[in-house]
Amino acid sequence: MDPARGVVPRADVLVIDGRIAAIGRRLRAPADAAVLDLQGKLVQPGMIDTHRHMWQTVLRGIAADWTLGNYVDLMFGRFGPLFTPDDVYAGSLLGAIEAVDSGTTTVVDWSHNMRTPQHADAVVDALLDSGARARLAYGNYAEPAQDWVLRGDIDRLRSERFPTADERVTLQIALDVFTADFPERPAWTWARDRGFEITTHAGVVGRQPADLPERLRDAGLLLPSTTYVHATTFTDESYRLIAESGGTASVAAESDLHGGQGYPPTEKLRRYGIPTSLSVDTVTWFSGDMFHAMRATLAADRGLAHLRAHEQGGLVDINELRALDVLAHATIGGARSMGLQDQLGSLTPGKRADIVVLDTSSPHMTPMINPVGAAVLQASTSDVDTVVVGGRVVKRNGELLGNGFARARRLADASRDRLRAAAGEKLWREALNPSGR
Ligand SMILES: [Zn+2]
Structure with a gap:
């Protein structure tokens, strides 16, 4: 690389x-070097994963047959509120250990269930205990961003817990925009003014405005350090603005293909020259390793090119996206997205x-x-x-x-059992076999 x-x-x-x-x-090597x-x-x-909701790790696989609608109803509406600080600790610890085990040395932990300051401290503890390099992306889907951000708990967390020893764990903010009138604008302004780098789920079909970057530009919030997660369905002008601003995209191909967030946008990102990283999103649904992320990305990109050519009665002569490109997305592309390309x-x-x-x-x-x-x-x-x-x-x-995984497994099993008891058997069965909306 x-x-x-x-x-x-x-x-x-x-x-x-x-x-x-x-x-x-x-x-x-020096005489005392380990060889x-x-x-x-x-x-x-x-490898570097730029978007994974590690608090959800304790519900691994529960979402195998979900759509995005099921995810919003069940994960955000029903299970998320049941998570205690102990549950987010267990999920974040196991998720980070899983990452390291599969060769992902750095994860952006998109931790958007920060219901209380105790939840936030638990996640920092888990990331420090895990041995992984991590960036905590502090978020809270349970409340409008303009409410929770302005309470300033992330400021408290930064002053009390950061920088960590050797800066292995760092901090940023996770903010989404859901409607065209951009009510979250005060939260974005607050984050910008305090120097928090922003990662945002954006351009998700049917749930988010396709011209978010244009709105950010108008508000003076189009920032070079922003990561646009999914980024599937922007207007051409929005892709152009992301490229011009120096922003980056995090492609979650497996997630997009299963959940319906939009088609993985690698072709558009290439066309506009937007730096690209890859992400797993959530192990409640998908594979937790970057090998699968690389394969899903490559297959989606090539599959679309073939389909288009076939519909025109032709064939693809040469594959544009190469194996080396997606390995770059999974490594140096992630570093670039985090602003750490000189370090990682x-x-x-x-x-x-x-x-x-x-x-x-x-x-x-x-x-x-x-x-x-x-x-x-x-x-x-x-x-x-x-x-x-x-x-x-x-x-x-x-x-x-070390014994980190043995401990994480004990905690994760206990958390799963506790969440199942709190959810009740009816909800648990519905989650495993969703009946639709
Ligand atoms: Zn996500």
Whole structure:
């Protein structure tokens, strides 16, 4: 992912004090260095997920057959209000550990169930305890943004808990706009004036204005640091404005295809030159690893191109979106979206040592011909051999180190049971087999 280097065969990676110090053949390491023998394996940058609602992890898989309408009714309307600070702690902890286990070293935890200050503190605790690099995107879908934002709990959280040691966990704000008259504008202005970077679900079909960037421009709120999540159905002018502003998009292809948020917009993003990252969204519904996110993105983009060509009686001659492109979206694209492209997203001397090693000895990785193709289209979480976050080894030989997962599993099982009891069996059954709206 470092264009100056490309794919380097048989290289060493030297890490000193949490940062990459050198990459090359036969590097000399300090005498007291720990040496990991990774011969025959693939070494890549840690992946970056720019939008995942980790508080929901304790309800993994409950939404398998949901539509977006089911999600709004059931997750936001029925289950969300039942979550206590202990539940969001358990979900965020397990979600971050799951991310690291699957080679996602950095997650933007789109935490939009901050009903009380205790919920917010619980999420910070979980992210610090997890070992992952994370950005807490503080949100609260339960109230209009103009109400909860102006109460200022995120200011309290920032002054009490940030910056964290080694800045492994950082903070931003998660704000959505639902109607064309933009009643959330005071909240956006407040966030801008206090220097909070904004991530926003935007351009979702049937739920959000297709010209949000135009409204943001008119309000002086079109900011270079904003991440537009989904970004499926904007006007051409809105895509142009995002590109011009320096904003970025987070493509949640699996989510868009299952839920109906709109078609994954990779073709539009390319056309307008909008920097792109990828995201999982929620494991209540979809896969929790970036391998699936990369595959869904690539398949959606190519599938649409084929369909269009076939409808015209023709064929696609060449695939525009390449495996290398989506690996870039999943790594350096995520770093760019977070404004951390100088720190994360590629194996480059000086950057933080967030490193993922893929084993290549399984039948589905044999024989090795195309390392990028293998990482994008063949690999899965079972191949993630070693994970390093900021120079600290958190997974080795396919096993998470420490007892963090055992604890997270206990807490998540207990949270699931508590939420089921609180929901009641009728709602639980409806969630598992939704009858429609
Ligand atoms: Zn989302």
